Amino acid sequence: MKIAIAGAGAMGSRFGLMLYRSGNDVVLIDQWHDHVETIKKNGLKANYNGQEITEQIPIFYPQEMTSNKTQVELIIVFTKATQLEHMLQAIKPLIGIKTMVLCLLNGLGHEDILQHYVSKKNILLGITMWTAGLEAPGKAKLFGDGEVELQNIDPAGEAGAHRMVNVLKKAGLGGIYSSNVxxxxxxxxxxxxxxxxxxxxxxxxxxxxxxxxxxxxxxxxxxxxxxxxxxxxxxxxxxxxxxxxxxxxxxxxxxxxxxxxxxxxxxxxxxxxxxxxxxxxxxxxxxxxxxxxxxxxxxxxxxxxxxxxxxxx
Missing domain, CATH: 1.10.1040.10 (N-(1-d-carboxylethyl)-l-norvaline Dehydrogenase; domain 2)
Incomplete structure (x- = not known):
C-alpha cells in the first residue's frame, strides 16, 4: 500500500518504520530541517526494542509535495494540531478520491478541518497507545507494545476502515476497529x-x-x-x-x-x-x-x- 506519514517526528517515525518494514511503500513528510536532512543523508535510524536498525525511507518537506503527481492510498496524520491545516494544504496533491486519512492527533475537532480536504467517508479518527521518542534528529527510540483504535466517522467508510485495521495489524501496530472511537x-x-x-x-x-x-x-x-x-x-x-x-x-x-x-x-x-x-x-x-x-x-x-x-x- 502507498502510505504517507504527515508529521514524521517520534510517533510518525515509529509508524513509518513499522509500515515500511512490513512491505508498504512509505514516504515521510516533515518540516523539521535537521530531522529531514539527516534522514535524507543517513536513513531513518532507530533503537527498535534494543536493536539498532536503519531504513532508507524517503522523506520530504511539505512544500515539496505541492508539485507531486502520485496520490497515496493512506495518509496518517501526526502533526501538531496547530499545523494540521498547513500540512493538509501542502499535501493536497497526494489526496485522491479514494485516499483514506487516519488522524491520530491529540485533542478535539480535527475532523472539522479534515472535511475541507478529504471526503467524509474517507476520514478515520483514532487514538494510539504506542510510545516513541527521538534521541536526535533522524534517530528514534522505540520500545514496548501498543495498539491503534480507529473508526470511520461516516457509515460509508466502514469497509475502508477495516482494510486499514488489517494494514496496521500486519505491520505489528495492533490495529483495532472501534465501535465508539x-x-x-x-x-x-x-x-x-x-x-x-x-x-x-x-x-x-x-x-x-x-x-x-x-x-x-x-x-x-x-x-x-x-x-x-x-x-x-x-x-x-x-x-x-x-x-x-x-x-x-x-x-x-x-x-x-x-x-x-x-x-x-x-x-x-x-x-x-x-x-x-x-x-x-x-x-x-x-x-x-x-x-x-x-x-x-x-x-x-x-x-x-x-x-x-x-x-x-
Whole structure:
C-alpha cells in the first residue's frame, strides 16, 4: 500500500518504520530541517526494542509535495494540531478520491478541518497507545507494545476502515476497529485537559500537582465541563472512571515524576501549545451550546498569556 506519514517526528517515525518494514511503500513528510536532512543523508535510524536498525525511507518537506503527481492510498496524520491545516494544504496533491486519512492527533475537532480536504467517508479518527521518542534528529527510540483504535466517522467508510485495521495489524501496530472511537477520543482529551494546562502553568510534574489539596477539586470541575459538552455531541463520559484514571497518573512509580507534553513545549522549548484543541475546544463548543465552561476557558486564557510572556513560537 502507498502510505504517507504527515508529521514524521517520534510517533510518525515509529509508524513509518513499522509500515515500511512490513512491505508498504512509505514516504515521510516533515518540516523539521535537521530531522529531514539527516534522514535524507543517513536513513531513518532507530533503537527498535534494543536493536539498532536503519531504513532508507524517503522523506520530504511539505512544500515539496505541492508539485507531486502520485496520490497515496493512506495518509496518517501526526502533526501538531496547530499545523494540521498547513500540512493538509501542502499535501493536497497526494489526496485522491479514494485516499483514506487516519488522524491520530491529540485533542478535539480535527475532523472539522479534515472535511475541507478529504471526503467524509474517507476520514478515520483514532487514538494510539504506542510510545516513541527521538534521541536526535533522524534517530528514534522505540520500545514496548501498543495498539491503534480507529473508526470511520461516516457509515460509508466502514469497509475502508477495516482494510486499514488489517494494514496496521500486519505491520505489528495492533490495529483495532472501534465501535465508539469518539468516546475514546473524548476520554483521552479529558485526560490531557486535566493535566496539560495545569502542570504547565504550575511548572509542576504530574505527581507534584496531584499531591496538592486543590488537585481533585480542579480535576472534577474540568471533567464535568468536558462531560457536559461531550453529551451534547452524543458522547456520555463516565466521570468517576476518568477521575480515577487521571488520579492514578499521580503515582511517582508510574508517570507521576514526568511533565506532560505541553509543559515541555511551552516551558522548556517556548513553543506554542495545543491548548485551543483541548480545553479551548471545550470552551468554544460550550459557547456554541450555551454551556458554561469557566475552568476550561480560564485555563485556555492563562496558557495563551504564558505563551505571550515567553514569546512562544
Amino acid at each position: 469518539k468516546y475514546s477520543v473524548w476520554r483521552k482529551a479529558c485526560v490531557n485537559g486535566t493535566l496539560n494546562g495545569t502542570c504547565t502553568l504550575l511548572d509542576a510534574t504530574i505527581g507534584a500537582f496531584g499531591a496538592t489539596t486543590a488537585a481533585i477539586p480542579i480535576l472534577k470541575a474540568i471533567i464535568s465541563e468536558f462531560a457536559a459538552v461531550a453529551q451534547k455531541e452524543g458522547v456520555v463520559l463516565n466521570q468517576k472512571e476518568i477521575l480515577d484514571h487521571v488520579a492514578a497518573t499521580f503515582d511517582p512509580n508510574g508517570i507521576g515524576m514526568h511533565y506532560p507534553s505541553m509543559h515541555q513545549d511551552l516551558i522548556k522549548n517556548h513553543r506554542l501549545t495545543e491548548i485551543d484543541y483541548i480545553n479551548g475546544a471545550v470552551a468554544r463548543k460550550g459557547r456554541a451550546y450555551n454551556l458554561p465552561t469557566p475552568y476550561c476557558t480560564f485555563l485556555t486564557e492563562l496558557v495563551h498569556a504564558e505563551e505571550q510572556i515567553l514569546k512562544a513560537r
